[in-house]
Amino acid sequence: MRNARRFSNANIREILKGSKRTKLPETHYLKSFGIDTLPERITTIRKADSVDTPENRFIKHALENFLKFCTDINNKAKEYGHKKMGNESELMIRELEGQLHHTVFKHISRPTTLKLNSPVLQRKEGYREVLRVWLMFDLAAKLIWKGGDDIYSGGKKDIATLYEYWLFFKLLDLCQSIFDIEPKDISELIKETPDGLNLQLKQGKFTALHGVYDSGSRKLNIRFNYNHSFIGKKTYPDSGSWTTTLRPDYTLSFWPYGISETEAEKQELIVHVHFDAKYKIANLTDILERNNENDLDEEKEENRKGIYKNADLLKMHAYKDAIRRTGGAYVLYPGDKSINQKGFHEIIPGLGAFPVKPSKTDSGIGELKAFILEIIEHFINRASQREKIAYRTFDIYKNPPESENVVKEPLPEAYNTNRDLIPDETFVLVGYYNSQEQYDWIKRTGLYNFRMGSGAGSLILDKETVSSKYLLLHTSGDTESGDLWKIVSRGPKVYSKDDLIRKGYPSPSQDNYLVIQIEPVTDIEFDNVSWNFRGLSNYSTGRASAFPFTASLTELMKNKKR
Structure with a gap:
């Protein structure tokens, strides 16, 4: 009690009512105040300066x-021989150790809690700077994206790289919401750099989302890739690029459910849609809307000076043309105008651009979402023109051309009514007439009849027969023929015996016949030309030589005699 400098009300109460009391001597002056005992100790508060806050x-x-x-x-820098990094880290170590060896820190204990909401930390000069740096270090700088020395230092921010990463996560969320497919663990996206000092996004092989989308009428395999590499110099039908290796920022791939990706590539059933992030893109609208000769002249002049303003557009064309089975390539940029150029009549193939920008209110991702939904509707349509083109491509290129499959003989040009004149797909019916009287009837009526039924010599209505465009006639004893006619009817019609008699046909022996309508060939390329029909692969000898058969125009021209 003697050490108490100043008594408070609480101290007075302790003196009067405190426990563990000691009796006062009879001569003590407090006896006169009616106090016979005092507590052995009381609690006092003393203020003292301390740095342990x-x-x-x-x-x-x-x-x-x-x-x-x-x-x-510093340890990693020494291990991997990063001299500059080692020197800089040593300077920082010496500076930090010098600060921590200051006598003031000897009296400061370790924190039990971090009061980050302290007004002193947030407002007082010196404290707030350390707090800001520590927050950046602890919450962000542990992850250093490849492509920037320090994405947090002023004037050195790699905004384009950050925009690319931001777009990846926006597209990942978009695909997840549209296709209702859970993405892979995002931790698989992050990897260490070889020296273990930094972390970066995986490139080239990371598949962020892969699953099956069920539209109700059709199931589709969906895959969303980040920086997927399409290896160059691949021969058909392998996947990849047939020129150089290309790596779009993002690739969305579709193919039918129930078939592997490799097989889908071979059968032209997969479609890739590419997106590239472009934080800075100049005059995109002007580039895509150049229509006159003056614009092209100006562009040529700039190219001669090494200025290529349309480089981003050309890159989209490169993706579209070089990467096999690409349906479209589009730029994503923080602008305000979208462009969607269709290659033909449908949503794909196409090129264009969509504005997607970081914003708390409207990032523009809605327009891109509508575009992807339109692509899905396109894939659900099994009668689309793209489906037809894909099949034709597969059918034509599934086998390399044979060295013998060459036609250099004069043929009618494929335009107007002859637009579908493809020698391999144009077929010729080879028919027989057994008398001059029958031949005169053919010339007079413009009709030619075949036997029908199951008997020998009956016409087989296969695809080649029904779609035949020409008729080559021959008779007994012929070894070659130049008597070529054009079939003008859309297909054979059934004529009865009585029908042919009314048409003046000489002595029909069958109950029913198949009849086609013909007219003389007027193409000058077939004038004074004769073909060795006996050299055709479907020709039969003996009595079967009178049976009708078909041959392609390619095969027929290879047996041209004169």
């Missing part, structure tokens, strides 16, 4: 964290 504990904690990080960096 929560704020200073945080400063010590932050500096120790920085020191540990710099030490780890």
Whole structure:
């Protein structure tokens, strides 16, 4: 009690009512105030200056964290021979150790809690700077994206790379919401750099989303890739690029459910849609809307000077033309105008651009979502022109051309009524007439009849027969023929015996016949030409030589005699 400098009301109450009391001597002056006993001790509060405050504990904690990080960096730098990084980290280590060896930190203990909402930390000069740096270090700078020395330092921000990463996560969320497919664990997306100092997004092989989308009427395999590499110089039908290796930023792939991706590539059933992030793109609208000769002349002049303003557009064309089975290639940029150029009549194939920008209110992702939904509707349509083109491509290129499959003989040009004149797909019916009287009837009526039924010599209505465009006539004893007619009816008609008699046909022996309508060939390329029909692969000898058969125009021209 003698050490108490100033008594408070609480101290007075303790003197009067405190426990563990000691009896006062009879001569004590407090006896006169009616106090016979005093407590052995009372509690007093004394204020003293101390540096061991929560704020200073945080400063010590932050500096120790920085020191540990710099030490780890220095060890790695020495291990991998990063001389510059090693020197810089050593300077930081010496500076931090010098600060931590200051006598003030000897009296500061370790923090039990971090009071980050402290007004001193947030407002007082010196404290707030350390807090800001520590927050950046702890919450962000542990992940250093490849492509920038320090994405947080002023004037050195790799905005284009950050925009590319931001777009990836936006597209991942978009695909997840549209297709209702859970993406892979995002931790698989992150990998260490070889020296273990940084982290970066995986490129080239990372598939962020892969699953099956069920539209109700059709199931589709869906795959969303980040920086998928399409290997160059691949021969058909392998996947990839047939020129150089290309790597779009994002690729969305579709193919039918129930078939592997490899088989879908071979059968032209897969479609890739590519997107490229372009943070800076100049005059995209002007480039895509150049229509006159002056614009092209100006572009040529700029190209001669090494200026290529349409490089981004050309890159989209490169993706579209070089990467096999690409349905479209589109730029994503933080602009305000979308462009969607269709190659033909449908949503794909196409090229264009969509504005997607970081914004708290409207990022523009809705327009891109509508575009992807339109692509899905397109894939559900099994009668689309793209489906037909895909099949034709597969059918034509599934086998390499045979060295013998060459036609250099004069043929009618494929335009107007002859637009479908493809020698391999144009067929010729080879028919027989057994008398001059029958031949005169053919010339007079423009009709030619075949036997029908199951008997020998009956016409087989296969695809080649029904679609035949020409008729080559021959008779007994012929070894070659130049008597070529054009079939003008859309298909054979059934004529009865009586029908042919009314047409003047000489002595029909069958109950029913198949009859086609013909007219003389007027193409000058077939004038004074004769063909060795006996050299055709479907020709039969003996009595079967009178049976009708078909041959392609390619095969027929290879048996041209004159």
